Amino acid sequence: MNFYSIRHLTRFRYKDPVSESIMETRMHPRSDHNQHCLSFSLSVSPRCRVFSYRDQYGNNVQHFDIPGEHDQLVIVAESLVEQQAQVDVPAFLSPDAWDALDAMVADGDYGEMLLPSTFAQPTPALLEMARKLNVVRRDDPLMVVHELNRSIYEYFEYVPRSTRVDSPIDEAIASHQGVCQDFAHTMIALLRHIGIPARYVSGYLYRSREDHDRSTPDVSHAWVEVLLPHLNWVGLDPTNDLIAYNRHIRTAVGRDYADVPPTHGIFRGKTDSELYVAVHVEASMDPPPLDRKLPIPDDWSVLVERAQQPPERAIPMLDAQQMQQQQQ
Structure with a gap:
């Protein structure tokens, strides 16, 4: 605790x-x-x-x-x-995980987290990025999410003030650099593109002397939560290639930054x-x-x-x- x-x-x-x-x-x-x-x-x-x-x-x-x-x-x-301590997120799910996810979506109210939103749009630049990163339905949803978290971390360089608060994701995609807001919006748009509900999380990230996060410690932070069968909402931080565990403090969730x-x-x-x-x-x-x-x-x-x-x-x-x- x-x-x-x-x-x-x-x-x-x-x-x-x-x-x-x-x-x-x-x-x-x-x-x-x-x-x-x-x-x-x-x-x-x-x-x-x-x-x-x-x-x-x-x-x-x-x-x-x-x-x-x-x-x-x-x-x-x-x-x-x-x-309180959280249960570790596994590396993969069962073979029927895609069917289980689709059943969750059909039975639940997750439409807003699947549709395009103000800052998470399926632009041509994003769809080309999805092709390059092989963001398609394969393996199981959790394996794709883990891989995408790492891919976005490697695709972008974290550069404070490289984008504005209202910048579209195309600017970050074109320059390969951005802030945590851009990392989160890009990941959300890619996940929604393949039918995985994803939402934006605003909050804080605690950093100790042993942590080596590349995001700036003296400002608020942003990451992503993804709906997965058997796990419900799972937090991932593509800015730092992390699972959002006990160091991530949540203040608000929404479709994207415009909500929070x-x-x-x-x-x-x-x-x-x-x-x-x-x-x-x-x-x-x-x-x-x-x-x-x-x-x-x-x-x-x-x-x-x-x-x-x-x-x-x-x-x-x-x-x-x-x-x-x-x-x-």
Whole structure:
């Protein structure tokens, strides 16, 4: 059994003050399977009232409205998560696994995880990649999934900021480089192409000194879950060629990134914005006190303090709006 303390800080800084921000976040870890969220808090500066609901995929969503003028928005999410050991994923399944998978799909409600979605499209570039990697129904579904996880890991080079949050998968396929979001979207689209339900997972990956993951440790992470007979949903991390075991902390699942961005909102005003994100995950074998706070780096506390100060000058209310999303 492992326990993880997580702090996720997001700061939006505006070149000129804005008159209103409306935001929703998906940073509250899920409680399902082997994972249980013991505590969660969301702090927002400027201060406001935060509301919560569950979306159609069972994700915990917080949303808020800041109607007053401000030149900075700071969001700090703090979580304590318990994870129990998982059963090892085998190398292969029984000879009738394809038939068993088709029966599961016919009897269940998995259509959304089989159809193309915003960022997981069967483009000509993807279909050509499927041909090169021999992504077809052969052997058994689990063997194909294992092989594809490794193939995508080898196909792409992990390069931070090489793509944008709204980049289509064709950009990563053409350049052979991307971030975890691109790895996940490509794998999802390839799996759906051969009739395997696949969904996008947003969350965090804990890294110890002994781990050698190539994904960036101080940001949120993304990976894939695949529906398989006898195993249900199995997590795979093509960015790091891993099975998603106890180091992967799940916050939200959906068809692709469009369903689960950590932050998603609009502001009223006409100005440029700057996004800063920092994530810290700490592990322990014993449960820390529920009221324990992680050490806050000096720059974080300064951010919160500055965000609570009144703006230096006022500007007229404008009607322009801009989407804000967070790269994984």
